[in-house]
Amino acid sequence: MQTDTSQANSDRHGGMRVAEILKRHGVPFLFTLCGGHISPILVACKRLGIRVVDVRHEATAVFAADAVSRLSGVPGVAAVTAGPGLTNTVTAVKNAQLAQSPLIVLGGATATVLKGRGSLQDIDQYALMRPHVKWAALVKRVRDIAPVLERAFALAQSGVPGPVFVELPIDLLYPRALVARLYGVQPAAAPRSMKGRVLNWYLARHLERLFARIPAADPPARPVSVAVPGARALRRAAAWLEGSERPLLLIGSQATLHAADQPGRIASVRAAVERLGVPVYLSGMARGLLGRNHPLLLRHRRREALKGADLILLAGVPADFRLNYGRDFAAAARVVSVNRSAADLTKNRRPELGIRGDPGSALLALAALQAGERRPRADWLRARRDQDAEREREIDAQAAPPEHGVHPLRLLRRLDDALAEDSVIVGDGGDFVATASYTVKPRGPLCWLDPGVFGTLGSGAGFALGAKLCRPSAEVWILYGDGSVG
Numbered sequence: 001m002q003t004d005t006s007q008a009n010s011d012r013h014g015g016m017r018v019a020e021i022l023k024r025h026g027v028p029f030l031f032t033l034c035g036g037h038i039s040p041i042l043v044a045c046k047r048l049g050i051r052v053v054d055v056r057h058e059a060t061a062v063f064a065a066d067a068v069s070r071l072s073g074v075p076g077v078a079a080v081t082a083g084p085g086l087t088n089t090v091t092a093v094k095n096a097q098l099a100q101s102p103l104i105v106l107g108g109a110t111a112t113v114l115k116g117r118g119s120l121q122d123i124d125q126y127a128l129m130r131p132h133v134k135w136a137a138l139v140k141r142v143r144d145i146a147p148v149l150e151r152a153f154a155l156a157q158s159g160v161p162g163p164v165f166v167e168l169p170i171d172l173l174y175p176r177a178l179v180a181r182l183y184g185v186q187p188a189a190a191p192r193s194m195k196g197r198v199l200n201w202y203l204a205r206h207l208e209r210l211f212a213r214i215p216a217a218d219p220p221a222r223p224v225s226v227a228v229p230g231a232r233a234l235r236r237a238a239a240w241l242e243g244s245e246r247p248l249l250l251i252g253s254q255a256t257l258h259a260a261d262q263p264g265r266i267a268s269v270r271a272a273v274e275r276l277g278v279p280v281y282l283s284g285m286a287r288g289l290l291g292r293n294h295p296l297l298l299r300h301r302r303r304e305a306l307k308g309a310d311l312i313l314l315a316g317v318p319a320d321f322r323l324n325y326g327r328d329f330a331a332a333a334r335v336v337s338v339n340r341s342a343a344d345l346t347k348n349r350r351p352e353l354g355i356r357g358d359p360g361s362a363l364l365a366l367a368a369l370q371a372g373e374r375r376p377r378a379d380w381l382r383a384r385r386d387q388d389a390e391r392e393r394e395i396d397a398q399a400a401p402p403e404h405g406v407h408p409l410r411l412l413r414r415l416d417d418a419l420a421e422d423s424v425i426v427g428d429g430g431d432f433v434a435t436a437s438y439t440v441k442p443r444g445p446l447c448w449l450d451p452g453v454f455g456t457l458g459s460g461a462g463f464a465l466g467a468k469l470c471r472p473s474a475e476v477w478i479l480y481g482d483g484s485v486g
Contacts, residue, residue, distance in 0.1 A: 014142050014173040015040025016047075018106065021149040021218065023048045026074050029469055031061035031462075035081020037108025037121070040173040042079065053469070055462070058085050062092035062163075063462025064469075065103045069096075070285055071424075071446055071470040073258050075156045079106040082170075083121025087128065091456060093163050094132045099284075099452030100253065100341075102161035104152055105133070111171040112140060113183065113206050125167050134162035142172050142211050146218040154222035160341045161257060176211045183207060229338060229357030229365060237313070237336045237353055237362075238369035241276070244311035244334075246380045249276065250302075250323075253284035254316025254340055255359040256446060266445045269360050272367035277377070279305070279384045283317065284452060288442030298384055299438050300391035303328045305384055311336070314351070316359035318344035320453065325349070338362040395439060408432060408481075412439040415477070419443060423475040424467045426450075428460025432481020440479070457484040 012020075018041045022030065030045045031053050032038065046052050055061050058080045065076030080086050086107045096103055107129070110119035130136045135155045137148045145168070152164045171179045183203045241247055255269060270289055273280060273296065280296050282289055290297045298305065306312060306328045314337040319326035326349025329335060337344075337351040338359045345354040355362060399409035412435060419425070421443045427433035427450035442448040449463045460478040468476045 013040060013044075013175040014145055014168065015042075016044040017142070017145045017218070018149065018168065018173070019044035019048045019050060021146055021153075022050055022077060024218075024221065025153050027077050028072070028074070029053050029064075029068060029076070029466075031055060031064045031076070031078045031466075033058050033061060033080060033085065035085050035108060037081045037085075037110070037170045038079045038106065038168070038173070041106065041168070051469075053465070055465070058088035059092040059458070060462040060465070062089045062096065062103070062105060063459045064466035065105075065462075066092065066096045066099070066101045066459075067426075067449055067463040067466025068470055069101045069103045070253075070449065071467060073262065075153060076101075076103045076466065077106065078103070080108065081121070082108045082110060082125070083123055085121075086125050087123075090128070090132060092459070092462070093129070093165070095451050095454045095456040095459065096163045097132055097134070098454040100161050101163065102156035103163045104149075104156060105129075105163060105165045107165060107167045109167050109169040111182075112169045112210065113171065113203065115169075125165075129165040132163070133165045134160075136165040136167075138167045139169070139172060141209065143214045145172065150219055150222050154224055157258075158225040159227065171210060176207070179210070180207055226361075227340065227357040229355045229362040231365075233353060233355045234362060234365045235369060237355065238366050240311055240334055240336065240353070241278070241313070241366065242371065245377060246309050247278045247311040247313065247377070248305055248309040249273070249278040249280040249313045250315065250317045251280060251282050251286040251289065251359070251363075252314075252316035252318075253286060253452070255363060256285045256289065257358070257360065265360070269363055270445070272363045275367040275370060276363070278313070279381050281305075283322070284450070285446060285448070286316075287437075287448040289445045292441035292443055295385070296381070298388055301387045304387060306330065306333075308383075309333050314338065315363055316340070318347045319349040320347060322453070408435050409439060412436050412479075415479075416440045419477070420475045422471070422473065423447065423477060424449065424471060426460050426463045426467060426476065426478045427481075428463070428478060429457060429481025429484040430455065432484075433479055436479050436481075460484060 027050060029051045033055055042052050061078040065078040068076035080089055107125055110122040126136055126138055139145055139148050148166055152166050156164045185203050185207060186200055279298050281298050281302050307330050309330055310333055312329055312333050312335045316339055335351040336353045338355040339345045342356055395409055399413045423443060424447050425440060425442055427436055433450055451459045460480055464476050464478045
């Protein structure tokens with residue numbers, strides 16, 4: 001159908017069309033700081049039952065949307081007003097980009113007819129956002145709202161996930177009749193001067209383009225595309241793993257992507273890790289994957305373990321500063337890297353085997369390829385666990401009551417003792433959160449949130465807000481430290 005001229009379709013103004021797409025994708029919350037440029041979106045979302053959560057700074061809205069993405073499996077959405085409303089989001093958007101979090105940022109904008117004319121809060125928002133998002137789009141006609149948003153949801157989650165930005169000018173969001181009044185469009189015979197008739201003609205023509213050929217039905221949802229690890233490469237990795245005596249497994253956030261919205265997925269990944277029987281370090285959103293005291297789980301002296309390993313399997317973990325740029329890998333060790341990102345596969349240290357694809361799927365496949373009983377590696381695991389136990393004793397000694405003040409290790413030890421089984425931990429700070437990462441034990445999967453590789457201070461309030469909305473019955477703790485709350 002090319003055009004729908006019915007009154008019912010014309011009443012579905014642009015703001016309602018945005019809300020309908022969000023509802024269609026199961027978006028439970030819209031985070032915002034109210035602004036005139038985006039009001040129709042907020043009103044429509046509330047009408048459709050999407051909870052509109054108003055915050056006091058736009059960065060917090062994006063941080064909260066990021067947390068929802070990580071914990072729910074559905075891309076979080078933030079809607080912000082034009083100009084400073086959008087510029088305030090840049091740090092949080094960049095944090096999401098580097099953390100590979102799929103989310104949608106909707107930016108209000110001045111009316112299309114006023115672009116570049118000195119309108120209130122009118123800046124080149126596309127140029128501002130493009131370096132910090134996976135994809136950016138400027139919507140110029142009402143009929144393009146739904147297709148652009150469908151593409152945004154698909155791209156945010158496909159391949160290497162990340163934030164996307166969609167600019168929605170204010171005159172696309174209101175009903176046509178209201179926009180005509182705002183433009184001051186008059187009946188063709190009304191203007192008396194030639195200048196008035198030309199201006200009236202121009203505005204009427206522009207209005208017609210904005211609202212032309214609006215389809216009655218929205219386009220179908222686009223599929224999410226994720227690279228499947230190659231079977232041949234996986235068989236090679238499985239053979240290397242079978243033949244290794246001192247393997248080490250490092251799992252990052254990518255292995256838990258979409259786990260929240262796929263029942264049983266996280267349990268399957270955990271079972272795969274247990275079947276592989278390899279000592280494992282967890283980072284990012286993978287913290288808590290094995291619970292708090294699993295026999296395969298290691299927390300300390302990763303550098304020494306890497307230097308002693310003969311096979312290092314990186315599941316969604318790049319060789320960046322967190323791994324000393326790969327310099328701590330044993331010279332003779334084989335490195336197998338599985339990553340959604342082609343750049344991260346070879347960052348700083350080219351692996352002997354690089355597998356482009358989803359790390360969680362790769363772990364499931366490697367476990368299925370393991371033939372019979374796994375190779376006994378009791379001595380290797382015992383040595384690693386002995387090192388962990390030694391470091392735990394050192395921490396206990398350091399956490400003894402100090403003569404003055406409160407020692408961070410003592411505080412975090414006491415906090416770990418007090419955590420409920422359903423708790424979610426939000427880390428916001430530098431050294432304090434780094435210390436918490438090896439002393440505080442998440443009770444289960446998807447129970448730890450930190451900024452990620454960007455190390456952004458100030459993310460805690462938004463993360464905690466998103467976490468509490470996703471899990472209202474859970475205890476949500478914010479670990480504020482050095483510089484984050486002050």
